[in-house]
Amino acid sequence: MSLLGSAAINQGHHIGLQQLEAMAAAAHTFLGPSKRYKMIQDEASGEAVLVCSCYRLLEQLELSGSVAQLLRETTHAHWGTMRSGTASLLFLAGVWSRVALECLHQGISIRHIVAGMSKGLEVCLEACKRSAVNVESVVCKADLQKQRLRGKSQSGGDCMNTEDGLLSELSLSIGVRDLAQDGAKTINSVPTLCFLKDQYPLKHNLKLKHSRHFNSNHITEDGRTNTRFDIARLAEAVHHGCEMTMSLVIEASRIQCRYSRENQCRKALDVDKLVTCLLPGLSEEHSSVLHGYVVLLSAEQALLVKGLEERTLKISLVHGDLSEKHRHVGFNRPKNVTYISDCSDLTGISREEEWIDEALRILLNLKVDIVLVSGGVTEQLKDHCLHHHILIIEHVRVSILNDFATATGALPVSYITQLSERCVGSGVCVKTLRDYRSEGTEWTLVSVVTDGTALVTALIAGSVHAKLQSMEDQFWSCAYRVHHALKDGKLLPGAGTAELICIHQLQNHGNVSEERGDKLDAARAVVPYEQVILRLMAEGWMDYVSTLMVNTGHVKSKTQAWTCIAQHIKQWENRVPWSNEMPETLLKMENYSEIMQRGGESEEEEEEEGMLERERVKMGVYDNMTVKFEVWRRALDLVFLILQTDTEIVTGINNREGQYRDFVIL
C-alpha cells in the first residue's frame, strides 16, 4: 500500500526569488517597441512556434514548478484584461526580486523589505499620477504643432506675408506653452487660434470649439455629420511602433462611429464589438477592416450569397448545434434506452429525416434567408437549405450572435422548433468580398452586415503563417491601448519617461525629508533601511530604462544607457529646483522622448528627411496609466508573495519516490 503523504521543505526565500529572476531574463528582448521574435521548438514533436510577447512565451514554454505556475497565472490574468504590458510585468518582477534578494543579503528583515518596497511603489505612483496628461491636451498639442509646421512651410513660398506668419507663430507657441504648463486646462487661448483658422485654410475639417471635448466634424459620404472624437491623434500617441496595425484600429473606430446608432455610440471605440479574421497566405498589405461580420465560406455558399446580395434578409439565430441529436447544455441523456416497436409502426423514415423535414418547413414558412448557428449543422440539412436558397453559417461565436440579436431584433433559440415570428429578425445584408485560396481549397470572403450594429471585423493577413498569432495579438494590444486611454482620460508620458520620473523621485526622497526639518528626523532614524531599499529600487528602474534604450537601438550598450540616463537626471536637477511642478519638466522630457523615438537613425538620413520631417508631426510617445500601474502593482504582488513564502508543501507523494528524498515527509 502506498502511503500518500505530504512533504515539506524549508526553502530559503532565495530559491523562489532566484527562480523568478531567472525566468524574467527571457523578458529582456520583449521590452520596448521593437520586439524580437522568439522561436520555441518542441523537441518531441519537432513543431515550432513563433512568439512575440511574454504571455505567449510563458504559455508555450509550459514551465513546471510552483513559481512558474504563479507567474503564468499572473500574466494570464493581466493579459485577459489589459492585453499589453506583460513584458514589463515579467521584467519588473525579475528586477524587484533582485532588489529583495540584495536586501536579504544585507540583512534587512522581510517586513522591512515589504514596507520599504511598498513605500517606494507608492512614491512612484504618486509622482506619475501628478505627471499624467489629459488625452485632450495631448491631441490638441499635436494638432497645434501640425498647424505650426504647416504655417512654417507655407510661409516660405506662399502669399502670406511674413508679418502674419510671425504673429501666428508667436501666438501658437504661447498656446503651446500655455497647455504645457497646466495640462488639465482646456484650450483657453482659443481666440487667437480661431483667428488663425480663418487665415490658414486647413486641409481637413477641424473645428476647435470652446468645449471640454475636442470635437471634430466628419462629413461622411452620405452627407451626415457626425460629431465624434477622432482617435487618430490619440492612436498615434500610443501605437508604440505598430503603425500599420494601429491604422486598422483607427479605421475600425471610424466605421463604428459611422454606423452605430446615434443614441448608442458614446465611445469612440468599442472593443467588445471587434472581431478578427485571420487570412494566412495573403501578404500583409491586404489587412483591412470591414463593417459587420466577415467570414470565409465555401464556393457553393458563395454562389448563394451572390444571389442574396441585393436584398434585405431575414435572420434567425441558433445557440448550439443544429442537429436532431443536439440537446441543450445541462440535459442528461438517459444512458440505458431500448426502443421497442411492433412491425406495423415502421414507416421507413428515420427520426433524423423527420427532423430535417420539420426544420426546413419551419425555415421556409418563416421566410428566413440566413441562419447563424453557434455550433455545427447536419450535412443533409445544409444541403437542403442550399437548394432552397437559405444560407447557413455555422460556428459563429456567441458574442456575435448576441450582437446580431440586439441589432436586428432576432431572439436566439436553442432548438429550431422554437422559431416563431417573434424570433426572426430583419435588416441583414450580405456581400461577397473577394476570393481567397488556402491550402488548395477555394474560399470566399463574405460579409454579413446590418445597419444598427457596431460590429467590425479586422482582417489580418500575413504571408508567414507562424507570424499570424503575433499579428493578431498586436491588433488587440493596439485596440486595448486606445480603449484604456479613452477610459482613463489620461496618459502617462512614455518611452521611459514615467520610469525616469520614478527614479528621480526615489533618489530625491531622502532629500525632501531633510529639507522639511527635524520633525521627521525621528521617523527617519527608525527607518534607516528605507534609503537602501529606495536606492535599490531606483537602480531597478534604471535597469529597465537602459534595457529599453538598448532595445530601441539608440545606444550600443547598457553602460552607455546608464550614463545617458544619469546625465539627463542631473540636467533636470540643475535646471529645476526641487518643486512639485511636474508639468514644467514635461517640456524637457519631450526632448528626451524625441531622442528615444528617433531610434537608430543616422545623421545623414536625418538631413535628407529634414524637409519631410517637418511635415510629420512629432506626436510623442505615451503610455496607458491604468495598464502601467496595474503592471507595477502585479509585479510587486508577485515578488511579495514569493518573498514571504518560506515553505513549499507537496501533497500526494509516494513515500518511495526518490525525488523527494530531501524533503521531510509528514
Add this chain to the structure above:
Amino acid sequence: MSRVCKKKSSVCTDEPLTDDHMCHKLAVMRHALSSCYGPRGRLKQIHNNVGGQVQITSTSAVLLRAMAFSEPLIRLISAAILDHSSRFSDCGLFTGVFCLGLIEHGKRLGLGSAVASRVYKYLLEECNRYLSADDCGCKVQVDFSSIRSLITLAHTAVTSKPACMLNPEESQHIASLIVQAFLRSVPSASSNIFGRTLVVALEGPPVSDSAVFPGLLVEVPILQSVDLKNRNPGPCKIVLFGTSLSGDCSEIGEAALEIQVGINPEKVVLEQLLKLGERVVQDGVGVFACQKVIHPVLQQYLKERGLVVIERLGLALIEPIAQMTGALIMASICSPVPAKAYGQLGGLHLHRIASKELLQLLPSGEAAVSTMVLCHRNETMLEELKVTCQRAEHVLRLTLKEPYALIGGGCTETVLSAYIKHTSESKASEAALSVKCSRAEFLLATEAFCCSLHSVALSLDHDDQHFLMDLTHAHCWVTEEDAHSKTTTLHPCCCGLVKERADLEKIFLNISQTAHHSFLPAPIKSDDQPRLLDSFTAKLNALNVAVETANLMLNARYIIRDVN
C-alpha cells in the same frame, strides 16, 4: 483469488514520543505552524505532485485541509485543529503551536508523560477558572453600544493574514465591511432567525471596490443578460425549483428504459414543464429561479411573458434565497405549485462590477441576508481574503454568545503564564498531592506549561525582534533590534493597553527559561481600548483542545498500523 500476496501483520510501535524520528517530524510541524502565525508570518505554498493549482496561504484550516499526513500522531493533531476551526474559525494555529509546545517542552524538561498530562489537566482547569472570572486581566468586555470593539476584532482578524496583502486603508475598509455585514445579519426583535452573509469574489478590481449589498447577488452570465427595463419595479413573487427543469429524466439514473417507438419522452416532459410554466404565469409570479438547468423552450416561454428567469443557482445560493424570501423549494415538476410555496421579493436590481453582471435580489421585509463583494488584484490573495473575511465574521458572531474579547498581540499569553506561575507556586504542595506527583515535578510541569504559552507569543516574531515581558502587568513588548533607541516616541505594549513608563522593569521572553520571580499581574486602571483583540470563545476552546490533544498524545502508548 482474493489475495495475491501474503497478508502482512500489523505493525506496532510503542512509546512513539520517545522516537527521535517522530520528534523531528513534530518539530517540523510545529515550525510550520508557528512560522505562519501573526501578521508578519510566512506563507506556505501548497501544490499537488502531479500538478494543479498552487495555493499560497497562512490559514491553518486551508493548510491542513490540503495536506494528507501519513503519520498517525500528526493526523491526530491535524484532525483536532480542523475540528476546532470548523466550529470556531479562529485560533487554529494557536492550538497547534501550543499543543506541540506542551509535548516538546515536557520532553525537554524530562517530565514523565503520565505526570505531565495530569498536571496539564489541572493547570487547564486553573486557566479556565481565571479566564471565566470577572477580574481576569486579559479579558475585555465587548461593548455593543459602540462599534469600536467590533471593528478592532475584525481588524485584528484581517491583518493577521499577510497573504491578503492589504495596505492599512484597505484593511480598515475590509474591517468596516465585515462589521457592516455582521450587523446586518443580526436579527431584529421581531424575528429570531439569524441571517447570513454570502461572499462573491471578483478578481481584478482593486480592494477598495469591495462593498456590502443587502439581499443576494446572483451572477448572470453575460450571454443571457436579464432585461429589467420592461419590468415594473417593486415587490414580486418568486418560485424556486430544486430539481432539474432541463427536460430530461435524470431522476431515473442508471435504470434501463424501454420506450415504444412513437412515444417521445422528452416531448412529454416538455409538455409537463410548459404546463407548469403556464400555471406559474397565471399566478402572477415575477421571478422564476431554478437550482439547476431550465429547458430553453420553457425559458423562452417565461421570458416572453415578462418573467425574470434565473437558472443554475447552485446549492450554495438556493437555501439563502429560500430563507430570505420564505419560498419553499419545489422538488418535483409533476405536481402544481401550491400558493404557499411562493416567496416574496422586495425588488430586483442589476449591477455591473468588473465586467460581470450581478442581479441583486432584495428582500421584501427586513431579512437578514446580505452579500459581500470582495475584490482583489490577484486570485491567490483573493482566496485568502475570502477565507479571512468569513473567519472574521464568525468571530464577531461568537461575541453574541459571550460578549468578551481577549487582548491580542501575545499579551494574553504572557498574562496567563504569569498568573499560572504565581498560583502554582503558591498552591504547589496541595496541588501536587491532588495530582499525585511530587512538588518538584509539579513545578517542572508548570514551567513547561508557561514555556509553551511563551512560545506561542514568541511565534509572532519572525524577523529577529526582541520580545519582552514587563514584571508589573505581565504584558508583552516588542523592541527593534536596530533602533536608535533615543527616540522620543513611546511605544505601548503589543496590545496597546499599557503605556511605556520609566519604572517598568522588563525581561526577555525566552522559551527555554522563565527565570523570574512569580508575581500576580497587576490590573490596569485605564479607560484605553486595546488595539488588538482576539476572540474569547475561540481562544478558550483552542486552549482546551490543545491541552486535551497533548494529553492524548502523551498518553498514547502504542501505535498499531495495518500495512496492507
